[in-house]
Amino acid sequence: MIDFTDSPQFIPHTQKALNYTPHDVKWVPSSARLVSMGATAGAKGILEIYALSGGELKKTAEAEHKHSFKCSTFGASTLEERNLATGDWSGGLSVWDLDHLSSGPSLSLSTAHAGIINTIDGVGGLEGRGHGAPELVTGSKDGCVRVWDLRVSNPVLSLQPSPGDAKRDCWAVAFGDSHNDAERTLAAGYDNGDVKLF
Numbered sequence: 001m002i003d004f005t006d007s008p009q010f011i012p013h014t015q016k017a018l019n020y021t022p023h024d025v026k027w028v029p030s031s032a033r034l035v036s037m038g039a040t041a042g043a044k045g046i047l048e049i050y051a052l053s054g055g056e057l058k059k060t061a062e063a064e065h066k067h068s069f070k071c072s073t074f075g076a077s078t079l080e081e082r083n084l085a086t087g088d089w090s091g092g093l094s095v096w097d098l099d100h101l102s103s104g105p106s107l108s109l110s111t112a113h114a115g116i117i118n119t120i121d122g123v124g125g126l127e128g129r130g131h132g133a134p135e136l137v138t139g140s141k142d143g144c145v146r147v148w149d150l151r152v153s154n155p156v157l158s159l160q161p162s163p164g165d166a167k168r169d170c171w172a173v174a175f176g177d178s179h180n181d182a183e184r185t186l187a188a189g190y191d192n193g194d195v196k197l198f
Helices: 098-103
Strands: 021-027 033-039 045-053 056-065 069-073 084-088 093-096 107-109 117-123 135-140 145-149 157-159 170-176 185-190 195-197
Touching (some): 045 098, 084 135, 135 185
Antiparallel strands (some): 021 033, 033 045, 069 084, 084 093, 117 135, 145 157
């Protein structure tokens, strides 16, 4: 018989039943709050903020979106702002001010991609997340990987399949090598098992 008493153990601290399918959960940086987002049964997006209080998760704010949420990041936001960037099932990219959720997204690009945004990452915002301008990278079912400077409405870089090539779903993206203001590396993973570095 195996003795598990000396190995690390994960014990549920608390749990919360949701009336939607959560697709992403993120801790709000430097806080005892988390954000949960996903899809309702009616294919609407729901974004909720929970605070850890007295051993329980208590909902403090929520917002509904016309399209289901798929992914999110705080990576391009400062600790002071803590704005959340989200990707949705219709290819939309939005940025949310968590202190003003009821006002809707502070930035919305409804046609950032031609298909679902599967993955998102950010850099240049949070401490330890790199140098340079705050940027986001998104990967989509349309096969494109796009880099966004949120001060402009068009991507600053769009990596897409060559004409005639099969469009592979991009499932994972990550910024790296952002140790100064001039250099960044980008990694993307695709549904056929390819990982590409740019």
